Amino acid sequence: MTQQAQVARARMAESPSDPRFSLLLRLQRRSPAWRWGVPIVLLAAIALIVGLALAPAGESARQGPAPGTIAAPTSALPVLTSAGPTPSAGDLGDPSVLTVPAGNGGPARYIVFGTGDWPYNVPTAVSTDLKTWHRVGDAMPIVPRWSATDKFHSHIWAPAVRRIGNRWLMYVTVPDRASHRQCIAVTESKKPEGPYADALGHPLVCQSALGGSIDASVVVTSTGPTLLWKSDGNCCHLPATLWSQTLRADGLAVTGTPHSLLQADEKWQQGVMEEPAAIPNSAGGWWLFYSGGFYNGPGYAIGIASCRTLSGPCEERSKSPYAASVPGQRSPGGLETFVDLQGRLRVVFDTWTRPPDANGHYDCCRAIDLATVTNT
Numbered sequence: 001m002t003q004q005a006q007v008a009r010a011r012m013a014e015s016p017s018d019p020r021f022s023l024l025l026r027l028q029r030r031s032p033a034w035r036w037g038v039p040i041v042l043l044a045a046i047a048l049i050v051g052l053a054l055a056p057a058g059e060s061a062r063q064g065p066a067p068g069t070i071a072a073p074t075s076a077l078p079v080l081t082s083a084g085p086t087p088s089a090g091d092l093g094d095p096s097v098l099t100v101p102a103g104n105g106g107p108a109r110y111i112v113f114g115t116g117d118w119p120y121n122v123p124t125a126v127s128t129d130l131k132t133w134h135r136v137g138d139a140m141p142i143v144p145r146w147s148a149t150d151k152f153h154s155h156i157w158a159p160a161v162r163r164i165g166n167r168w169l170m171y172v173t174v175p176d177r178a179s180h181r182q183c184i185a186v187t188e189s190k191k192p193e194g195p196y197a198d199a200l201g202h203p204l205v206c207q208s209a210l211g212g213s214i215d216a217s218v219v220v221t222s223t224g225p226t227l228l229w230k231s232d233g234n235c236c237h238l239p240a241t242l243w244s245q246t247l248r249a250d251g252l253a254v255t256g257t258p259h260s261l262l263q264a265d266e267k268w269q270q271g272v273m274e275e276p277a278a279i280p281n282s283a284g285g286w287w288l289f290y291s292g293g294f295y296n297g298p299g300y301a302i303g304i305a306s307c308r309t310l311s312g313p314c315e316e317r318s319k320s321p322y323a324a325s326v327p328g329q330r331s332p333g334g335l336e337t338f339v340d341l342q343g344r345l346r347v348v349f350d351t352w353t354r355p356p357d358a359n360g361h362y363d364c365c366r367a368i369d370l371a372t373v374t375n376t
Contacts, residue, residue, distance in 0.1 A: 001204065013180055077304060077317060078279070078287055079375045085329065085367035089125040089133035090117045093295070093366045094158040094215070094275065094334040095348045099341055100192045105129060108341050111193055112171045112348065112368055113139055113170065115334075116159035118260055120151075122159050122172060124193060130340070130370055136193060140172065144185050144198035148175040155182065158215045160273065160336065161190070164251035168276050170196045171216035171227070176203055181212030182232055186252060199252055205245070211235040217277045217336060218247070219310060226310045227250050228261075228276040228288075240273045244310050259311040266319055268301065269293060277336050279345060281306060282376050289347075291333035292321070296362045301329035302349065323349075329369060330355075331362065337373075345373045 069117050089095075092114030102108040110127045117123035120138035127133045137144040139159070143150065150156060155175040162169055168189045176183040183206035187196035205213040210231035217228040225247040233239045265272035269292035277289045288309040293300040301321030307314040335349040351369050352362040 052252055077322065077375070078373050080323060080347060080371040080372040080373060082369055084129075084330065085353060085369050086131065086133060087353060087367040089127075089368045090114075090123055090135050091365040092116050092123060092125070092368050093350045094336075094366045095350055096158075096160045096336045097338040097346075097348045097370075098163075098192055100162045101341070105191050105193075110340075111136075111161070111357065113159040113161050114368070115159075116366060118154075121156045121195070122170070122194075126193070133368075137291065139170065139189075139194035140187060140196045142195070142197060144174060144187075144201075146177055146198075146202055147185075148177040148180070150175055154337060158334070160216050160218055161192075162218045162220060162221065162225070162251070164218075164247075165249070168192050168196075169199070169218075169251045170194075171204065171218060172196075173214040173216070174203070176206055176208075176212070179206060179208040179212070181206060181208045181235070182214045183208075183228060184213050184216045184227075190259075204252075204255060206230060207231045210241070211238050213243075215275045217275075218251070219278050221310075224249050227254060228310075230274045234272055240271060242273060242276045242288070242314075244276075244312070245365050248271065261307065261312045262290070262305055262315045264292060264315070266292070266303070266316065268299060268319075268321055270299065270376075273303070275334050275336075277347070278307070278310065279373065279376060286310055287376065289322070289335045289337075291335065293331075293333075295333060296352075297329075298325060298331060298356060298360060300333050301325070302332055302335050332369065345376070347371050347373055 088304040089112050094115040096113045098111045100109050112125050121261050122139040124135040124139045125135045157169050157173050159172040170187045173182050174185040186199050186204045188199040189196040209214045212232040213229050214232045215230045217227045224361035227247050228244050231241045241263050242261045243258050245254045246256045248255050265273050271288050275291040278286045281287050288305040288307050290303050292303050303315045304322035305316050330352040332349050332351050335347050337347050348370050351364040353365050353367050356362050
């Protein structure tokens with residue numbers, strides 16, 4: 001998603017005084033119907049250029065706070081210790097980090113895939129130390145043939161990349177031409193950086209009757225891979241629900257029955273729950289992270305639930321966010337997990353680098369933030 005153009009387009013369509021305004025801002029990145037607003041996008045681009053020109057110098061390079069704890073509400077939950085935002089990776093939301101050992105077309109390295117940085121479908125950056133990043137372009141320059149037209153690269157988001165067997169696979173949200181919903185594609189590449197191309201010729205998962213399927217995450221265990229995702233009820237007045245389903249050993253098909261894990265029912269979530277990711281709970285079962293609230297608002301935050309298995313049942317661990325805004329790290333969300341080259345469990349998420357506008361919404365820009373995970 002190119003959030004600058006999308007937010008401006010939404011604001012020109014609705015007055016900020018409209019009580020539906022926040023919901024529409026959320027739906028603009030969740031509903032394929034927005035792709036027909038071409039004249040509005042052109043005006044929005046002009047507004048964006050003017051806005052950036054007037055922005056205070058140095059805003060986009062803010063590094064955030066010194067390393068510290070961003071999430072540890074109680075001693076019974078995992079602790080995230082953050083190093084602060086890393087703007088050098090670019091304007092990236094929904095980040096996913098792939099750890100690449102040496103010998104896979106180059107030295108040992110990390111690749112971050114994300115949403116944003118127009119005009120790329122899936123912008124990427126590479127690092128050898130998780131501190132300094134170098135942007136390397138578009139990991140998916142050609143969209144699947146079944147995808148709807150997306151001239152402004154605003155309806156492809158939330159990539160999750162894994163090596164399953166001998167394949168580099170990317171699971172990514174793509175607009176489906178047939179259903180007019182967002183659906184999950186699986187793409188593959190011979191190289192970890194890409195380019196990734198459609199592996200199936202059709203969506204991997206597309207719950208069109210539930211609003212579509214978005215925000216994939218893959219958990220690989222000794223028994224095989226499992227897909228996590230969200231059914232996008234927010235697009236059409238249906239519940240926002242997190243799901244899981246076993247993937248075939250090669251990662252190219254789902255098997256068995258999908259399992260409903262969790263729905264948005266806490267006040268702070270504002271009816272929005274998305275971006276699932278899971279890590280093992282040392283006491284047994286799993287920790288399920290997710291994001292809640294409107295992604296460009298001050299209330300956006302990370303929640304946490306505990307699950308007996310990856311098939312559920314899952315239970316909220318708090319009626320308030322697990323990780324919310326702190327100075328220099330605004331509205332954290334889009335959390336994904338990975339294991340670094342030293343075998344340490346980490347998470348990556350995004351935060352906004354500039355203050356909100358006069359209406360309390362974030363227009364620009366997002367930076368990735370990395371944290372170690374302890375007390376699991």
